Amino acid sequence: MERVLTYDLKDNFIDKLCSFITDNFPGKENDFSNIMCVFPGRRPALFLKRSLARKIKGSFFPPVILSIDDFIESIVSKTRVVNKISDLDACYLIYSIAAELDHSMLKGRESFSEFLPWAREIALFIEQLDLEDIENNSLREIQKSASIGYDVPENINILLQNIISIRRRYHDVLEKKSLLSRGLLYSHAANIVGDYEFDEFEKIIFCNLFYINSTQARIMKTVYRKGKGIFIFQGDKNKWPTLKRKEKELGISIPDIEPRGGSCDILLYAGYDLHTQVAIVSDIINKIDNVNDTVIVLPRKETLIPLLSEIAHTVKDFNISLGYPLKRTPVFTLFDTILNAQKSRRKESYYAFDYLKVLSHPLIKNLSIKIESSVTRVLVHKIEEILKGKIKTELGGSLFIRLKELEDLEDIFILGRDALRNMDIKIDIDSLKSIIRELHGVFFRSFEKIENFNSFCAGIKGASRLIIDKSLLNSFPLNRIAIESILSLADEMSSLSFSKEQFNPEDIYSIFVQKIEDKLISFSGSPLKGLQILGLLEIRSLNFKNVIFIDVNESILPKLKFYEPLIPREIMLSLGINRLEKEEEIQRYQFMRIIASSNKAFLVYEENKDKEKSRFLEELIWERQKSLKRIDAFNVIRGSFKLKIAPRDNKAVKTKEMARYLKARRYSPTMLNTYLRCPMQFYFHYVLGIKEGTNLLDDLGADEIGSFLHQLLEEAFKPFVNKKPSINKEFEEEFMRLFENKFSSEILKRMRSDAFILKEIIKTRLKKFLNEEKKRDVDKIVCLEEEFRDTLSFGGIDYNFISKVDRIDEISDSLVIIDYKSGSSDVVPKKIKNNNGISLNREYIKEQVKSFQLPVYYIISSRYFKNRDIEAQIYNLRTLERKSFSIDSDSSLDMYLGFIEYILKEIVNPDIPFLADREERKCSFCPFFYLCR
Ligand code: SF4
Incomplete structure (x- = not known):
């Protein structure tokens, strides 16, 4: 044989x-x-x-x-017995040996976490020496050259001078402890x-x-x-x-082979970017009758998620076998966020931005600790609103907060309880407090007293367990696998030989993150059934009828590490270790082998100014050109896809309980406007009570600046209530002083170094505003920031209304109701002609009225100030433009009342769900954009 x-x-x-x-x-x-x-x-x-x-x-x-x-x-x-040393223990051993042999090797990298990347390189180098049977004698030359000096930093030269001693000591310790490295196992x-x-x-x-x-x-x-x-x-x-x-x-002779005839059918596809590539692959798969003998090869792990999101809905059975970087999962982001909150902590005070980032992480805010996940979500939103100063409390806008302060702040829990009641969820204040205490305990306090890897791992395990027990982890397999992997990493770290030694917490965080950088998670599936999605290593020795390769681009295929961070390439070459050449040939072999043995190969690559075809693909093209003696040896199919956004018909069902609540609650023009704009937005805001912020503390929103200006104008003009305002030099100086003080106490603490730009802009506008005010001949300021409460009755239901008017002026016996606007949206209703015969609907009313602000002000104020001429105005503080609105006949008044009645009846009707009214521009600014998908 x-x-x-x-x-x-x-x-x-x-x-x-x-x-x-x-x-x-x-x-x-x-x-x-x-x-x-x-x-x-x-x-x-x-x-x-x-x-x-x-x-x-x-x-x-x-x-x-x-x-x-x-x-x-x-x-x-x-x-x-085979006991293998763990990667971190091996690195720590190298670190200890280096420190013992010559401390100057650690210069600039004194702590273990700083030295870790070097320790890893040294361990890898020793492993290669062991695998390649390279004796210490061959290293003597290196030591000699190092004493003269390679063109590397001094401490690397010292390290190379000591390389034989390090290797010897490393082997000795392993032997003594009956441990084996991979290199020692082989040798x-x-x-x-x-x-x-x-x-x-x-x-x-x-x-x-x-x-x-x-x-x-x-x-x-x-x-x-x-x-x-x-x-x-x-x-x-x-x-x-x-x-x-x-x-x-x-010592053998490998026989020559008789080349076999026939070759596989190779098709080339070019996509503009990764998304076009995966769209092409999806198209290819749809055309393959039976995907059971098909493999998609991914040389780059990052392609996996975009690929899955493209094909998962069309392919029923698939098996993924390639490591996916743990670092790219939301689970890693969560732990990274937790550690960042600890890093920016000052004693017991947390930087509010980092604190909120932890709580707002989807895996935390959706934990179902009591009753259901909405409870946690609502609480987190309330905390967010309070810290951002959207709800006024003594903690609003603070840059640093203590956990205890939040736990003692009753407002959070009262607001949370009330918002949950609106959602039909009954929960008492003590239960809400226990949720926050649990979140603080697990995600913050357990990381506050880290002394060694053991206590750190206990924190990681506690946080992971709470997420496993109380989140919807099973609905997201990637997160489930990721958290299992974090747990196994925590197990590994807590059994390290130095797990009880004292370490600086920052070093522990850094080592944990460095460890995650290399960690890959694997998916389990049925390797013999369905479509196979494999990495380049996983295709070794296998064959498939159809082979689809993605990312056939240079720098991905082959993927080569040109830079040797520690051991100079000339040393590697002098020892006969040529990683580059070896890697290039291995990857080329796997690529050529699987293609040659297939019936059909679909090679997909990215074609744009930054990407080149893989050298392997160029080789295939060249071979084909030579054999066909033609330059156009391949017809490249170029992929493109039309983007058509097909929004989901999103709606929220209105329960009877909600309808009852909506009948009883108090309305404002802003609420009607929200419903007019989008019933779904109304639902999120006024039924669920969520005010989802798109930015955290560092971003002062336009609405916050608006409310600052409203308060400033109220305080400044208060002395003129029931008087004729006099805008003279003295008033201007007082006005600006007030502005300076208010800006420093309310805005400055919430802004970074660029606050002065905002201040100058506002100051300039306010000066222009005062000049404009001088020109207006106001006889008397009737009121400022006045609330008017009234009831509007429709169809036997009394709807309570509140409208807060910024200012009312008396000018030549008429009353002018002023609504200040600091932004660009100053909407005044159209002059409406008779709408007899038109059957009303929300869309029509939206088109005609645009905003209920001025009509409602007008209607309610005219009940207070009977028999007075009333005009409502929008006063734009930016452009200083004033736009007026008035109702000139009874029929117009009836028409507006009819619109208000229609909208209110629709809001309280349990048979009409809250519909999403999508409009690209509007939705892109909507704070509920992500909740609404
Ligand atoms: S995202 Fe658009 S459709 Fe959804 S609630 Fe906001 S505005 Fe309405």
Whole structure:
């Protein structure tokens, strides 16, 4: 029997191996358990078993199928228990050794968290030396050169001078503690493999191992020499230098292969960006009849989520097997936010912005701690409104807050309880307080006294458990997997050898975040069923009929690390370690192999001024051009898609309880306007009681500046109530003094360094306003910021109204009701002609009235000031323009009353749901935009 075989790149490796096994080892009753197959990874095991099952069509005992790593571990486990050192413990050991040998190596990176990236590089370097069987003698040259000085920072030179000692000490400590690094595991296996005969196996087949390091080569060579080993490669050794090298490393001759005819059908697609690429892939998948023998290969992990959101609704079964960066999940953002709140804390006071960021994280504000998640959400919104100063309390606008202050602030809980009542949720104040205390305890207090990794991990575990128990985590598999991964990281960290040693909390946070940077989470699925979504490593040895590759662009395929952060490239090369060349060839091999063995390959790449085609793709194009002797060897299909926004018909059902509440509550013109604009917005704001802020504390909104100006004008003009205002120099000076004081006490504390610009703008406008006021011949200011309460009765229901008028002036026996506006929306209703015969609806009223502000002021004030001429005005503080509104006949008055009646009846009608009235511009400014989707 041949013991060194080569398959063509176009062959289906698994099926061919299956035939090789059944032909050469017919074994009794289909028992292949005395054969071992060793693959580069674990994934091919399932595919080989499936191939055998299809061929045998009956029961069988499969071969023992291992990955090369598992095989090596099985050798070592014959002599000792395999205890592997964790990555962080290895780094800490290197850090301690470096500190002990020569402290100047740590210069500028004294703490463990600062040294960690270096420690990782050193551990990786030692691992490579061990894997490649590089003796300390070969390192002496490096040490010598380092003493003269490489072109690297001084402390790296010191480190290189000590590299042999570090490696020795590292090995000694591991040996003493009976621990193994990956490098030591391999070198240990290579040293002992000769002692074993592997009697339990008739043959050990090394399957499709492309790149092997020196210790692996030593092990495989030994097994081969014992007459046990069989090597099966794939590809022409004359085209792949790595295969050629293997002949020497393993002391074998790899046979030439007869190239097979036929080639796969390659189709090229170009997309403008990632989203176009995934849209193209979705289109390709829709055209494939059966996706069971199809793979999508993602060389870049970040493509996974955009891809899934595009295809998840069309593909029923799919299996994802590639690590997704934990760092890109909302769970990571949550913990990062928690740690940032701790970093900006001053003793017991939290920076309000960071505090709110924690509470507003979707995984926290949607926790169902009592009754349901809306309770937490409403409470968080109330806190947000209070801290932003939207609701007036002594904490409003504070930059730093103490948890206890919030827990003692009754307003939060009263406001929360009332808002929840409107939603039909009955909960008492004590229960609401306990929710906030629990959130503070788990997400803030448990991180306040961190001394070591153990106490830190306890905090992480507590927070994770609350999220697992009380959130809708299961509805979002990515978050569930991410939090499990955080928990396992916390477990790993709390069992570190130095987990009880005292550390600065900032160092612990930094190490935790650095650890997450490298962590990948994996999805579980059925690898043999449905569409397969795999990374470049996961396709090793597999074959699929249809192969779809995304991101076939340079710098992604191949993805190479050109920069060696610590060990200079010249050192690596002098030791015979060429990571770049090795990586490039491995990625090229995987790409070419899976394409060659498929029936159809769809290669999708990004085409724009910043991206180039992958060198591998250029190679394929060049090969095709040569064979066709044509430049246009491929017809590239360029993808584009039309964006059509199809909004969801969103609505909220109105319960009878809500209708009852709406009948009883007090209305204002602003409320009617909100309903007119969008009933859904009315629902969020006045039924659920949510005022969702789009920005946190650092962003002072236009409405807040508006209310500042209203208060200023009220205070300044108060002395003129029932008098003729006199805008003289003295008044102007007093007015500006008042402005300065108010601005400093109310605005300045909420703004950063750019507050002076805002101040100057407002000041200029106010000066212009005073000049304008001088020109108006006002006989008397009747009132300022006056509330008028009245009842409007329609269809037997009394609707309570309140309207707060900014100012009423008396001018030549007429009353002028003034509504100040500081923004650009100063809407005055149209002059409405007779609307007889028009059946009313909200849209029509919206079009005609635009705003109920002036009509309601007019109607209610004219009841107070009977038999007076009344005019309502919008006074724009920005442009100083005044727009008037008045009702000139009884029929106009009836018409406005009819509009108000129609809107009120619709609001209280339980059969009419709150509908979303979408308008792109309006919605983009809506504070409930994200709730409304
Ligand atoms: S996003 Fe648009 S539709 Fe939704 S509530 Fe806001 S304004 Fe209405």
